[in-house]
Amino acid sequence: MSQPSTFIHSAQRTIRLETKAIEALQARINEDFSRACELILKSKGRVVVLGMGKSGHIGRKIAATLASTGTTAYFVHPAEASHGDMGMITRDDVVLALSNSGTTSELLTLLPLIKRMGVTLISMTGNAHSPLATAAAVNLDCSVSQEACPLNLAPTSSTTTTLVLGDALAIALLEAKGFTAEDFAFSHPGGALGRRLLLKVEDIMHVGQDLPYVQRGTSLRDALLEMTRKKLGMTVILEADGRLAGIFTDGDLRRTLDREIDVRKALIDEVMTPHGKTVRREMLAAEALKIMEDHKINALVVVDDTDRPVGALNMHDLLHAGVL
Known part of the structure; x- marks a missing residue:
């Protein structure tokens, strides 16, 4: 042998x-x-x-x-x-x-x-x-x-x-x-590289009735109800003219509870993150992922050229799309 x-x-x-x-x-x-x-x-x-x-x-x-x-x-x-x-x-x-x-x-x-x-x-x-x-x-x-x-x-x-x-x-x-790498991605649309180089924010963002939003001056209680209904773990806060005022997420809620703020009486303006990080719909989903990772956040608001929210996405959306 x-x-x-x-x-x-x-x-x-x-x-x-x-x-x-x-x-x-x-x-x-x-x-x-x-x-x-x-x-x-x-x-x-x-x-x-x-x-x-x-x-x-x-x-x-x-x-x-x-x-x-x-x-x-x-x-x-x-x-x-x-x-x-x-x-x-x-x-x-x-x-x-x-x-x-x-x-x-x-x-x-x-x-x-x-x-x-x-x-x-x-x-x-x-x-x-x-x-x-x-x-x-x-x-x-x-x-x-x-x-x-x-x-x-x-x-x-x-x-x-x-x-x-x-x-x-x-x-x-x-x-x-x-x-180019993008040309390569078109030949490999089912692979991880294809998803990272072809998938855009607009392909996975939540829009229309699925976009959670409230106006400035809304009670925190009503904002939480909107978050529950839309199931994104966040809500957008709008100015009176429709521009982005801020964002409120599950993380903001935890920080609010740590501050012992009465959630039944507080207004969303008191606890929201002013404006927050945003992306454009034409950006690659992989770029949105990098922004989330760099800033250690789990949700992003998608805005247009006038800073008006047109969509939202979270880390789960990127995971489900195979970008992660």
């Missing part, structure tokens, strides 16, 4: 060989790489990634990375392309074909069709003199001197190198297009 040290040695050898393969790749990032980027940027269509076997698995990841970083892309299985899926490829597209050997029969079968359609072909191969590489408008060399597999058979170093080259291509295109 193998000893633990044997497992560790094997893992370290694999990592060392794959790291060496990636380092060797850097010297081959040249004019061919720039040309591939230019062809994709000039294209009016999409990047269609093709690959069989392990190259197919890597191709799916590259297509997904391209798509999520601003370059419209998808994966087509070469065998399925020979049985109808060629119809998914248009003349305006760029085909990115992956094959370590450059002789994958399923890909070579498609070459005459790709050429006849006039589709731009970019290849990623480990053999620059292979049929696939020579047929391409540009070939990206992802060759390796040795697979991490001790038999030098299982695709390991070669698939890692191809994946890294695909990442390099995606990021170069991202930077060339000026792709």
Whole structure:
């Protein structure tokens, strides 16, 4: 039975060989790489990634990375392309074909069709003199001197190198297009980043009849009844002209009780927080969260350009929306 040290040695050898393969790749990032980027940027269509076997698995990841970083892309299985899926490829597209050997029969079968359609072909191969590489408008060399597999058979170093080259291509295109964090969020609307970069205050604030408010001069008792009805743990206090006068929260109520003020006789003006922190409806919800955290508060009033309240939100709203 193998000893633990044997497992560790094997893992370290694999990592060392794959790291060496990636380092060797850097010297081959040249004019061919720039040309591939230019062809994709000039294209009016999409990047269609093709690959069989392990190259197919890597191709799916590259297509997904391209798509999520601003370059419209998808994966087509070469065998399925020979049985109808060629119809998914248009003349305006760029085909990115992956094959370590450059002789994958399923890909070579498609070459005459790709050429006849006039589709731009970019290849990623480990053999620059292979049929696939020579047929391409540009070939990206992802060759390796040795697979991490001790038999030098299982695709390991070669698939890692191809994946890294695909990442390099995606990021170069991202930077060339000026792709932003907000653009990324649109590709990931269900993720935490998407919520933080896309969700605005107006998307989660309470408005209309759900907005708790009372006028200056209202008794504290009636203000508490308004807070109870609206269930936000706060109420807005308005000036006579509708502008914001202040805010009263559960925290203010605790401080009022500590001061031994008679809640049955006090007016809201005596215990409210004058004006309070506010946000605008067009602000990101993440910005509202930062204001709450910085000032250690749990509620905010949303005001318009004239300082009139148009909504309110609290920490629970941000938590429920997934911003926290």
